[in-house]
Amino acid sequence: MIFKKRTHTCGELRASDIGKIVTLNGWVDRRRDLGGLIFIDLRDRYGKTQIVFSPQHNYEAFQIAKELKSEYVISVTGKVERRPKGAENPSIPTGEIDVLADEVQILSKSETPPFLIEDDINVSEELRLKYRYLDLRRPIMQANLITRHKMAQIVRRYFDENNFLEIETSFLVKSTPEGARDFLVPSRIHPGKFYALPQSPQLYKQILMVAGFDRYFQIVKCFRDEDLRADRQPEFTQIDIEMSFVTEEDVFNIVEGLMARLFKEIKGIEIPTPFPRITYKEAIETYGTDKPDLRFDLKIVNVTEIFKTTEFKIFRETIEKGGIICGLNLKGCANYSRKQIDELTTLAKNYGAGGLVHFKVENGEIDSPVAKYFSKLSLQKLKEKMDANDGDLMILVSDEPQKVYSILGNMRIELGRKLNLIDEDEFKLAWIVDFPLLEWDGEENRWVSVHHPFTSPKLEDIQLLDTDPGKVRARAYDLVLNGNEIAGGSIRIHDAQLQEKIFRLLGISDEEARKKFGFLLEAFKYGPPPHGGIAFGFDRLVMIFTGMKSIRDVIAFPKTSSAISLMDEAPSEVDPKQLEELHIQIKRED
């Protein structure tokens, strides 16, 4: 098809272009047919421009304009004119002008789309995903992917300026134990053998350090076959970083510089550096999570001490069993009705609490259905400890520590939202440090790595490896932004003996270690430099920068929560011939 190519985009023309003869290519966004005059909004990714068809001006073009429907692709040629006084549209950048059509050509027709191509659509995500190409025509989705692109470019520029090399690593890699479930790729050439898609390029970037590429980064797809969430997809993108001859401070420095750059160039915000550091212990005990949202206070207060000798049976027995009592002070909520308090209780139960005890502070008095079980003194102490004043509502949960923290941590987030404590325009970054190195896995009856098996313990804790492994802190760190974990990393072990010791602790035999990641251990025999790094969840970062609630809105072709792609219907069955070639037989389950 021969067609007139555009001279300008649909977001480009201004008053200064008045008088020019231009050609625009784009999609018909909306037609307003006034009978004797037809207006068309022509759309492309740069914006919208109003086209005017008038029978007096050009009868032929006017006749074609009558045929135009939503999402037809057209080429229009005409003169840029100033809109009549009072007919300007100040809500769009091209609103001062319109293009008076001399000529219009339909480049392709469209069926009526299943939903309107506009920002504030009211349509199920299911339909959006099925017709993703239409969903992606919406300006907001285009803006999201444009922001994503810009952020990727800033990342590349930043690391290049700082002497990092972007090096691609393989996607068909060796399956390694530990961590997430692998996506497997069967080998045609080697019957019964499989590649894995990388959960992250972890081992390979460490080997690049051994190879002497002392500053590496990569924007890279990673694959994990685990259940999905709003912020988790089976394939996702990391900004992967590794550096040699460094300590934590060097990693923090380079990351803080990157974040400052991104915030400045994308959001126009100067964020203060260095970022505050919070220990894992402090995060859990104060916010009930290792990824606290620091935009609001509502801290967890531990009041176990006050109730050590209480008459109140539930509290006393919990404490005797090693449990704790913690609470939140809901400022100004003393006027909560019975119904509202019941809702709080339900919320707590949803998060696994046995119940919820509450105290209202009014006129200096502490009021509660269970007040009679407590001494005046202990209630006074409670009020002081929780910094409660008239009008406040204190809620308490008692259970084993882990449970209390997770219940109150979840409630804190929910209540922060409900009580409007969160400023959506604010961005609070923090490092979470001093993670435990190991965690006891009750099911498998062994220690497992909190981060990964190559994470270095803190030097001063190494002797605890033999006596009290659970107490050993790792040289690991997470970067947290508004309650999201956006990056995590560590200083690695580069000492073969220490690495072997960790493997032994994890119950990985020498032979197993050799079999599973012997190539890394082998590489480490030849002068591994001290090294460490970090990896960002790029999708999450873009999600936060664009203000989206799900990473699906910043990924071109995401999967549903059951890991299906509704547009192309992957995964699908394959031709038996393909299976044959791959030496694979499907076991039918009943």
Place this chain on the structure above:
RNA sequence: GGAGCCGUGGUGCAAUUGGUUAGCACGCCAGCCUGUCACGCUGGAAGUUGCGGGUUCGAGCCCCGUCGGCUCCGCCA
């Protein structure tokens, strides 16, 4: 693996205690309309109530199963 919410013309929603011909808006189609921009006005078409089974004189509504979407727990070094 578990829990919650949801599934009704193309789309988003409504439908009283289980009871008449399943209603509204947007979109779509036709006609009218020369400065609209969510154009307006008039008229019209459009439904296997996700699917399968059950209870009932009667099911969009109740029960069981199943499929799909979203959120959360487990899981995600």
